[in-house]
Amino acid sequence: MKPILVLGGGPAGLSAAYALAAMGQRTILVDKADRLGGAPILTGYAKLVPSGEWAKDAIGGMVRRVEGNPLIEVQRATTVRSFSGEPGDFRARLSTGAELQLGAALLCTGFTHFDSINKPEWGFGTYPDVVTTAQVEQMISSGKGVRCPSDGREPERVAILLCVGSRDRQIGREWCSKICCTVSANIAMEIRDQLPKCNVYIYYMDIRTFGLYEDTYYWESQEKHKVKYIKARIAEVTSDGKRLIVKGEDTLVKRPITIPFDMVVHAIGMDPNLDNLTLSAVFDVKLERHGHIAKASSYTSMSHTSRPGVFVAGAATGPETIDDSIAQGQAAAMAALASVQGRAREAAE
Amino acid sequence: MTGKYRKVAYYPGCALEGTGHAYNRSTTALGQALGLDLVELKNWNCCGAMEVKNLDPKLQTYLSARNLGIAEKMGFETVMAPCNGCYHNLKKAEYDLAHDPASRGLVGQLSQKAGHAAYEPGGVTTIHALDWIKEAIGEDGLRERVKHSLKGVKIANYYGCMYTRPRHIFPEKDKGPGSESTSKPHFMDDLLAAAGAECVDYPLKTACCGGAHTLSDSDTSTKLVLNLLTTAEACGADVIATECPTCHTGLEMHQVRAARVLGKRTRVKILYFTQLLGMALGLSARRVGVQENMSDACDLFREKGLGR
Amino acid sequence: MPIHEKSLIRPENLVTHEQLTLEGVDVSGHWSTFIRSRVITDYNEAMEEEIAALPGGEYIHRCWQCGSCTNSCTVNAVNPDFNPRYWIYLIRMGLEEELLRDKDIVWQCVSCNKCTYACPRDVNPEGVMKATAHWLELKGHTAKKPSMEFDEVFSEQVFATGKIEEGRVLRQFFARTGQSLFQDWLVALVRGLAIRRPIGLLARLAIASIFRPRTRGWSRARAAINEYLGEQETAQRRALGLEQRGSER
Numbered sequence: 001m002k003p004i005l006v007l008g009g010g011p012a013g014l015s016a017a018y019a020l021a022a023m024g025q026r027t028i029l030v031d032k033a034d035r036l037g038g039a040p041i042l043t044g045y046a047k048l049v050p051s052g053e054w055a056k057d058a059i060g061g062m063v064r065r066v067e068g069n070p071l072i073e074v075q076r077a078t079t080v081r082s083f084s085g086e087p088g089d090f091r092a093r094l095s096t097g098a099e100l101q102l103g104a105a106l107l108c109t110g111f112t113h114f115d116s117i118n119k120p121e122w123g124f125g126t127y128p129d130v131v132t133t134a135q136v137e138q139m140i141s142s143g144k145g146v147r148c149p150s151d152g153r154e155p156e157r158v159a160i161l162l163c164v165g166s167r168d169r170q171i172g173r174e175w176c177s178k179i180c181c182t183v184s185a186n187i188a189m190e191i192r193d194q195l196p197k198c199n200v201y202i203y204y205m206d207i208r209t210f211g212l213y214e215d216t217y218y219w220e221s222q223e224k225h226k227v228k229y230i231k232a233r234i235a236e237v238t239s240d241g242k243r244l245i246v247k248g249e250d251t252l253v254k255r256p257i258t259i260p261f262d263m264v265v266h267a268i269g270m271d272p273n274l275d276n277l278t279l280s281a282v283f284d285v286k287l288e289r290h291g292h293i294a295k296a297s298s299y300t301s302m303s304h305t306s307r308p309g310v311f312v313a314g315a316a317t318g319p320e321t322i323d324d325s326i327a328q329g330q331a332a333a334m335a336a337l338a339s340v341q342g343r344a345r346e347a348a349e
Numbered sequence: 350m351t352g353k354y355r356k357v358a359y360y361p362g363c364a365l366e367g368t369g370h371a372y373n374r375s376t377t378a379l380g381q382a383l384g385l386d387l388v389e390l391k392n393w394n395c396c397g398a399m400e401v402k403n404l405d406p407k408l409q410t411y412l413s414a415r416n417l418g419i420a421e422k423m424g425f426e427t428v429m430a431p432c433n434g435c436y437h438n439l440k441k442a443e444y445d446l447a448h449d450p451a452s453r454g455l456v457g458q459l460s461q462k463a464g465h466a467a468y469e470p471g472g473v474t475t476i477h478a479l480d481w482i483k484e485a486i487g488e489d490g491l492r493e494r495v496k497h498s499l500k501g502v503k504i505a506n507y508y509g510c511m512y513t514r515p516r517h518i519f520p521e522k523d524k525g526p527g528s529e530s531t532s533k534p535h536f537m538d539d540l541l542a543a544a545g546a547e548c549v550d551y552p553l554k555t556a557c558c559g560g561a562h563t564l565s566d567s568d569t570s571t572k573l574v575l576n577l578l579t580t581a582e583a584c585g586a587d588v589i590a591t592e593c594p595t596c597h598t599g600l601e602m603h604q605v606r607a608a609r610v611l612g613k614r615t616r617v618k619i620l621y622f623t624q625l626l627g628m629a630l631g632l633s634a635r636r637v638g639v640q641e642n643m644s645d646a647c648d649l650f651r652e653k654g655l656g657r
Numbered sequence: 658m659p660i661h662e663k664s665l666i667r668p669e670n671l672v673t674h675e676q677l678t679l680e681g682v683d684v685s686g687h688w689s690t691f692i693r694s695r696v697i698t699d700y701n702e703a704m705e706e707e708i709a710a711l712p713g714g715e716y717i718h719r720c721w722q723c724g725s726c727t728n729s730c731t732v733n734a735v736n737p738d739f740n741p742r743y744w745i746y747l748i749r750m751g752l753e754e755e756l757l758r759d760k761d762i763v764w765q766c767v768s769c770n771k772c773t774y775a776c777p778r779d780v781n782p783e784g785v786m787k788a789t790a791h792w793l794e795l796k797g798h799t800a801k802k803p804s805m806e807f808d809e810v811f812s813e814q815v816f817a818t819g820k821i822e823e824g825r826v827l828r829q830f831f832a833r834t835g836q837s838l839f840q841d842w843l844v845a846l847v848r849g850l851a852i853r854r855p856i857g858l859l860a861r862l863a864i865a866s867i868f869r870p871r872t873r874g875w876s877r878a879r880a881a882i883n884e885y886l887g888e889q890e891t892a893q894r895r896a897l898g899l900e901q902r903g904s905e906r
Contacts, residue, residue: 120532121775168777170516205723205777235728235775249728254743256728366870367823370858394819394872399768400811403787403804405712405889408882412815415878455885462881464874514770531774557731557769564830565803566765572735573767602846609842640855643846647853 001344002103003028003073004336005092007080007279010038011322012314013108014062015329016336021071023337028100029066032275034077036063038110039315040322046140047190048322049182050216055141059322083283087309088343103340104309106332107293108325109279111270111315114165114173122161122266123237129244130237130264133160133180136187146191146198148263155198155262158191159246160184161234162204166269166319175290177269178319181208184267185217185227192225201228201261203248232257237264270319283310292318303332311336354476354485358425359387360416362435362594363395369432369594371638375623376431376478378637382630383486383494387429390419396438398595399561406445407455413442414456417475418468431478431623433593437511437518439475444518446470477512478623479536479592480529488543496631498545502653504625505551505586505617506537507577509596513555531555537592537622544629549584553577560595563602571610574603578615587649590622597621601643618646628656666692700751703898708748710896711791713784720745726772726782732765739765741772741782744789756789757798764790764802795897806833816882819872822865 006017009031020027033042037059040048045055066072079095083105090102113134116124123130128150139146148155162184166177181204188200207229209218221227234248243260250257272291273279280287286306288294293316296304303311313332314325365373380387393416397409417439420428430436445452447470460467476484482491513531516522522529529536534555538548558577559570577600581589591597600619607613620642627637634656639646650656670693677689708714720742727733727742739762747756766786773783793799810829814821831838851859872878894901 120530163777169779170775170777205721231722231724233723233725233728233777235725247728249724249733249740249742251722251724251727251742254740256733256737363821363870364823367862367865370861392873394875394878395815395821397815398811398821400808401815403768403808404812405886406784407712408885411882459878459881459885462884463878510769510771513774515773557767557771559731559767561768562765562804562807564827565807565834566767569732569735569765569767573731602842605846605849606842609845638855638858640853641850641858643850645849645853 001026001340002088002090002101004340005030005080005090005100005102005105006108007031007105008038008108008110008314008316009033009036009063009066009074009076010108010110010314010325011040011059011062012110012316012320012325012329012332013038013106014059014066015326016106016108016313016333017066017072018062018069019330019333020337021066021069023333024071025337025340026071026073028073028075028102030075030078030080030094032077032079036066036074036076039113043113043134044138044141045134046137047186049179049186050213050323062326080282087339090309103343104311104336105283106303106329106336107279107283107285107305107310107312107316108314108329108332109273109275109293109316111272111319112274114177114268114271116164116266116268118171119164119168119266121236122164122234123239123244123264124266127237127239127244127264129155129262130266132164132266132268133183133187134268136191136265140187140190140194145194146263153262154195155191157261158188158198158200158263158265159234159244159259159261160188160200160202160265160267162202162207162267163233164266164268165271167205173269173271175269175319176208178208178210179321180267180269182210182213182217184265185209185213185221187265188227189217189221189225192227199228200225201230201259203230203232203234203246205231205233230257270315273316276316283307285310285312288318290318292316301335303328303335309339311339354385354427354429354481356386356388357476357481358420358423358428358473359389360393360420360428360430360435360439361389362393362430362432363398364432364434364594364598368598371641372431372594372597372621372623374636374638374641375621375627378632379482379623379627379630382627382632383482385481385485388423388425390416390428391423393419396435398434398438402438407452409438410442410445410452411456411459413438414446414468415460415463415465417442417473418460418466421468421472422466425473427474427476429476429478429481431592432595433477433509433511434595436475436477440518443470443473443475444520477592479512479540482540482626483536488539491540491543491626491629495544495629497629497655497657499541499625499629499653499655500545500547502546502625502649502655503585503587504541504546504548505581505584505589506534506541506548506554506622507551507558507581507589507591507596507600508534508537508554509560509591509593510555510557511593537590541590541622541625544626546625546629549581549586551581551584551586553580558596558599558603560599563595563599567603567606570599571603571606574600575607575611575613575615578604578607578617579613581617582615586617587653588618588620588625588646590620590625592622598643604644618649619644620646633657665695670695697752701753702751704751704753704756705749707897708785708788708792711788711795711893713781713786714788714792715784716778716780717745717748717785717788719778719780720749721778722746723777725775725777726780729771729775731767731769731771736762736765738762741766741786745780745782745785748785748789757793760793760799763793764799764804766790792897795893795899803834806830816879816886818869819875819878820870822869824862824866825869 003026040055232248313328402409559573624637674689732739
């Protein structure tokens with residue numbers, strides 16, 4: 001039987017490739033980066049939600065079991081140039097020049113972090129001590145700890161601004177990125193653990209620590225770690241020359257705020273992958289209206305794209321958690337396998 | 350210098366025929382000195398400023414659509430409006446016609462009753478006087494032509510509200526290097542710096558002068574303007590450069606009013622950027638209409654050797 | 658006994674009896690001071706829809722109270738009582754009495770569009786301020802405010818001739834609002850200008866005030882605009898449950 005292509009080696013792709021191999025299916029895993037692991041590894045996430053395991057251990061383990069699997073062929077630093085044919089009989093050409101014959105394809109192409117430069121009023125790119133959640137994850141995972149980039153000092157007061165690049169018509173991001181509230185609470189607790197003298201404030205419009213994250217992250221951060229939550233969307237971040245100044249309205253007390261901080265963290269959202277237009281053209285799959293890869297149906301065929309034989313899983317379809325991406329990877333593997341084997345059985349009969 | 354914008358349709362608007370006449374005078378003089386043709390729209394009408402919009406935004410769309418239609422009928426692809434209010438309204442009409450079927454419907458209906466063709470979006474591009482000079486001449490072109498450098502003149506560039514907000518009506522802005530920014534506009538800074546001026550870091554570039562209530566709520570306007578003036582002075586500016594007749598007149602009027610009513614005097618001068626550029630190109634102070642300004646900058650000109 | 662946050666106590670809710678004896682104890686004067694309850698007893702459920710029916714108010718239902726409008730607001734920085742975010746909440750919940758406490762400052766919005774620039778839901782708060790000011794006047798809660806007088810003087814000229822003449826706008830506005838044209842600072846302004854003899858400008862202004870600038874062939878546009886305004890007024894008055902005027906424009 002022809003191999004199945006899995007495009008993207010993040011949580012969804014790693015999970016799909018392993019599931020396919022476990023069922024005895026030959027799989028080709030292609031990733032544009034020079035190493036596997038996707039956003040958690042490439043960005044350098046610290047402790048994952050909700051397990052609390054370090055990303056390099058948790059996702060690293062997924063990478064190792066794929067890399068050591070004889071049924072999985074891994075192609076790094078590689079992209080797909082063209083893709084044609086019918087389910088069960090696809091042909092693909094890679095950037096390496098290799099020609100593949102494939103039974104099906106899985107798009108596990110993930111997302112792109114929002115670039116805070118697109119929200120200049122909040123100081124990113126102007127002040128070095130305005131950083132993103134991704135940068136704070138790196139500070140923690142590198143073992144260097146959370147420090148102000150400008151002079152390396154330990155911050156005594158940190159503001160985390162939620163919904164940066166999410167839920168904002170002004171910049172065409174009309175979706176909730178789902179996990180930033182929980183990630184911010186997680187980071188806030190980590191900062192409070194590492195720097196007990198540092199106070200952390202979270203500025204929010206709504207708090208969306210859904211499901212079981214409510215008590216483990218939202219309540220825990222308030223009750224145990226004394227993280228402060230303020231209902232306010234920030235107008236601008238400026239500087240008085242020494243510290244950052246965060247301005248806004250504390251809506252619950254109806255008063256303007258002008259508060260000094262040592263560090264401001266943007267809880268950046270999940271944009272559609274910058275490559276989605278290319279992917280849509282190469283694989284001839286439709287995008288939904290925000291620019292993510294469209295799913296054919298949520299019920300009878302949740303992993304299907306608009307093109308039969310091409311499947312999708314994880315954050316390629318919209319903001320997604322790591323756990324759900326892994327689950328979707330397995331579901332997509334199941335759907336792809338059913339498609340290939342079903343066709344083979346029909347042909348045999 | 351590029352051929353683009355060498356000849357464009359010109360929409361001066363009502364203010365440039367009245368209190369903002371110095372802006373009209375300096376803009377046309379600047380065009381002539383730079384070899385750029387401005388062809389005034391035939392039989393144009395008022396854009397409705399902010400007042401018509403307050404009664405009914407769709408009527409403002411009609412008023413601007415009529416003007417855009419005139420530019421198209423005269424065979425122009427580009428109309429240049431130096432007044433922020435006119436510029437904003439033409440831009441807003443273009444956006445609303447493309448995105449709001451109700452606005453389009455009303456423009457169609459009123460145009461028919463008024464006896465002229467309804468303007469269809471996409472026919473004409475609206476630009477500001479800043480876009481015009483920046484694109485047609487550019488900083489390098491200006492540098493070559495400067496006769497009396499503005500060296501030693503410290504300028505706070507004031508853009509006001511209507512040039513950048515709301516952002517969705519300016520699809521060409523915020524497009525990375527080279528494009529104008531809606532949060533920190535810089536085109537006027539770029540042009541005046543090319544003419545030798547020292548542009549100070551002015552944090553209130555896009556703050557509001559209260560122009561909408563310059564007469565109906567004078568006290569608020571005076572407070573807002575006084576803040577603009579004192580901040581410019583604190584930044585070390587000799588001059589506030591303007592690119593809008595409403596802002597310009599508001600700054601001038603409330604500078605006097607702040608002195609008279611609040612006893613707060615400020616020394617900073619208020620000049621149109623076209624006046625400053627004109628004088629840098631060697632035009633006389635009279636040619637660029639400084640005698641029509643209410644803010645008397647003669648002592649500054651003497652000190653810096655400008656406009657002789 | 659409810660606990661009262663001191664800043665929330667309004668003078669009109671403080672009640673003191675000059676003469677009062679309770680169970681034989683004289684509690685006259687400040688001994689009898691009590692605070693009336695702040696309980697909200699009903700919602701005006703028509704309010705949001707009425708304001709949404711006026712130009713500018715169309716998107717008020719999108720608001721989720723993030724406060725971007727208030728924290729970017731030019732007027733709020735000068736007067737903290739000017740709070741668009743709070744007013745939008747009051748309108749959406751139908752807390753009419755609360756809104757009416759601020760009825761005399763809503764019109765002061767300067768249309769700088771900072772709110773509209775910041776709003777993540779595209780509520781167009783600037784438009785909502787205009788619609789609310791308009792609603793307050795149409796409902797008879799406030800007299801016509803200076804800004805509305807100015808808008809009308811200005812717009813009437815545009816609708817009549819296609820153009821405006823600034824001197825005429827100024828004179829009519831001062832006349833309608835009962836103010837003297839010879840304001841101390843205006844006189845100083847004109848005097849300062851006249852010293853430098855901008856003869857061309859003065860001549861232009863004089864000519865414009867005699868021969869009003871106008872757009873040629875405007876009469877059909879004027880008729881069409883006036884007809885539309887009449888229709889709009891009828892529709893708006895209907896939406897607000899007001900009686901139709903006897904004669905339209």
